[in-house]
Amino acid sequence: MSSALPRPVARLIDAFARLPGIGPKTASRLAFHLLRMPDDHALQLSEALRALKESVVHCQRCYNIAETSPCEVCADPSRDSGTVCVVEEPLDVIALERTGEYKGLYHVLHGAISPVDGIGPTDLRIDELVRRMGVEPIREIILATNPSLEGDATAMFIERALRANGSEVRLTRLARGLPVGGDIEYADEVTLGRAMTGRSEVR
Amino acid sequence: MSRVRLQKAEAIVLKRHDYGEADRILTVYTRQQGKITVIAKGVRRIASRKAGHVELFTHVQMMLAEGRNMDVLTQAEMIDAFPRLRDDLVRMTYAYHIAELVDRFEQDGHPSPQTFQLLRDSLAALGDADDPFVVARYFELRYLSLIGYRPHLFECAQCATALEPGGAVFSAEAGGVVCPACARTVSDGLRIDDAAFRVLRFLQTREIGVILHLVLQPGTRGQVEQALHGFVRHHLERELRSVEFLNGLRRVARTVDLAPSARARPDTVDAGAGAERSGDPLSELP
Numbered sequence: 001m002s003s004a005l006p007r008p009v010a011r012l013i014d015a016f017a018r019l020p021g022i023g024p025k026t027a028s029r030l031a032f033h034l035l036r037m038p039d040d041h042a043l044q045l046s047e048a049l050r051a052l053k054e055s056v057v058h059c060q061r062c063y064n065i066a067e068t069s070p071c072e073v074c075a076d077p078s079r080d081s082g083t084v085c086v087v088e089e090p091l092d093v094i095a096l097e098r099t100g101e102y103k104g105l106y107h108v109l110h111g112a113i114s115p116v117d118g119i120g121p122t123d124l125r126i127d128e129l130v131r132r133m134g135v136e137p138i139r140e141i142i143l144a145t146n147p148s149l150e151g152d153a154t155a156m157f158i159e160r161a162l163r164a165n166g167s168e169v170r171l172t173r174l175a176r177g178l179p180v181g182g183d184i185e186y187a188d189e190v191t192l193g194r195a196m197t198g199r200s201e202v203r
Numbered sequence: 204m205s206r207v208r209l210q211k212a213e214a215i216v217l218k219r220h221d222y223g224e225a226d227r228i229l230t231v232y233t234r235q236q237g238k239i240t241v242i243a244k245g246v247r248r249i250a251s252r253k254a255g256h257v258e259l260f261t262h263v264q265m266m267l268a269e270g271r272n273m274d275v276l277t278q279a280e281m282i283d284a285f286p287r288l289r290d291d292l293v294r295m296t297y298a299y300h301i302a303e304l305v306d307r308f309e310q311d312g313h314p315s316p317q318t319f320q321l322l323r324d325s326l327a328a329l330g331d332a333d334d335p336f337v338v339a340r341y342f343e344l345r346y347l348s349l350i351g352y353r354p355h356l357f358e359c360a361q362c363a364t365a366l367e368p369g370g371a372v373f374s375a376e377a378g379g380v381v382c383p384a385c386a387r388t389v390s391d392g393l394r395i396d397d398a399a400f401r402v403l404r405f406l407q408t409r410e411i412g413v414i415l416h417l418v419l420q421p422g423t424r425g426q427v428e429q430a431l432h433g434f435v436r437h438h439l440e441r442e443l444r445s446v447e448f449l450n451g452l453r454r455v456a457r458t459v460d461l462a463p464s465a466r467a468r469p470d471t472v473d474a475g476a477g478a479e480r481s482g483d484p485l486s487e488l489p
């Protein structure tokens with residue numbers, strides 16, 4: 001199919017097709033859309049791509065993506081450095097920041113333990129978290145991995161790794177309740193069981 | 204008006220991957236149709252009613268609507284989540300191992316009620332057994348028989364003479380244990396001792412309830428595992444991801460205790476002489 005296309009177009013289609021969730025048809029549509037776009041819009045996109053790879057770094061404290069290391073959160077003196085919230089991905093930090101409820105620091109693992117994808121404990125930033133425990137005044141670690149098989153396995157492993165290193169830090173897990181807008185009758189037993197175990201005082 | 208055809212499927216979730224914004228594609232093994240692929244729409248949204256019912260390794264009753272490329276999940280009700288294999292990374296890895304075996308060996312749409320039952324019983328046993336390692340090996344031996352690759356353990360895989368107890372030579376190429384005469388002719392012979400040979404025979408011929416309290420000595424475990432992994436690799440012509448993952452986990456386990464604290468830790472349990480415990484189930488072997 002690509003042989004009838006000018007090479008730059010074919011190259012762009014191939015590049016799009018490598019993105020998650022994009023098949024060959026969508027890739028072609030996107031490429032032709034860009035071709036019809038005003039020049040300056042297309043150039044803005046290419047500039048944004050270049051900047052993405054050139055000026056995004058990993059914060060050497062929390063491993064979130066940032067423009068500087070330490071990142072804005074880690075460098076902010078008003079944040080509580082005694083609390084660290086462990087998440088799987090940078091997007092989870094954004095979601096938690098949006099709530100405005102959390103004032104501590106983060107630690108981004110960049111994934112979760114997943115036998116299916118061949119991602120083991122050593123592929124994640126878990127050693128780095130253990131090291132932070134040794135040098136930072138951390139009182140509490142909030143394990144905010146996804147409520148999935150992989151997220152739970154990761155949280156469990158981190159607990160073991162911290163205890164194996166003699167840490168007695170307070171470990172908490174995000175409350176796993178019922179989804180807002182859901183019906184108890186439709187809840188699966190794992191979710192319902194956890195909601196029951198993690199129930200809280202009525203205030 | 205278009206009428207959508209709905210059908211029930213009793214399924215076990217073998218594999219899943221994200222698709223689009225909030226969907227997931229599930230590979231499931233069903234009692235009715237064997238291995239099939241279904242799309243579960245919207246399940247990655249945290250408020251999804253179906254999500255918790257279709258996690259990996261759950262036993263679930265599904266309603267499927269015929270779709271253009273694959274069936275669409277319309278309802279899901281969990282039958283069993285096997286919760287005890289979710290709080291233990293090693294048990295979970297073995298669950299992944301048996302799911303991976305089924306996924307690799309099965310063709311789409313070839314149902315086998317025995318395979319379904321074995322898969323279900325083995326997942327349950329992985330949560331209950333003293334040592335999940337034993338359940339994984341049990342599953343391998345039974346599953347290989349169901350799909351026509353039963354390893355020969357009672358007669359020579361090559362010349363069919365009855366095998367004597369004692370040390371033996373296991374050959375994946377020949378299809379199991381070979382007699383001393385044939386052992387000289389195979390190129391991939393693996394020497395296994397009497398205990399390992401007895402364990403293989405035991406697992407191949409006993410019901411799953413009997414193996415739940417079986418704990419093996421480290422030396423026996425190693426030989427049994429090596430023989431069966433070699434056998435599986437020979438038929439799949441590739442390495443399983445779960446095997447590599449488990450090896451990585453074992454390296455980590457030297458510094459981090461992986462088993463939940465409240466449970467027995469088979470790797471450190473001394474099963475005494477031989478390979479037995481709990482009423483010595485191996486003693487009934489010929």
Ligand SMILES: [Zn+2]
Pocket residue numbers: 059060061062063064070071072073074075
């Ligand atoms: Zn930072």
Ligand SMILES: [Zn+2]
Pocket residue numbers: 359360361362363364381382383384385386
């Ligand atoms: Zn022979």
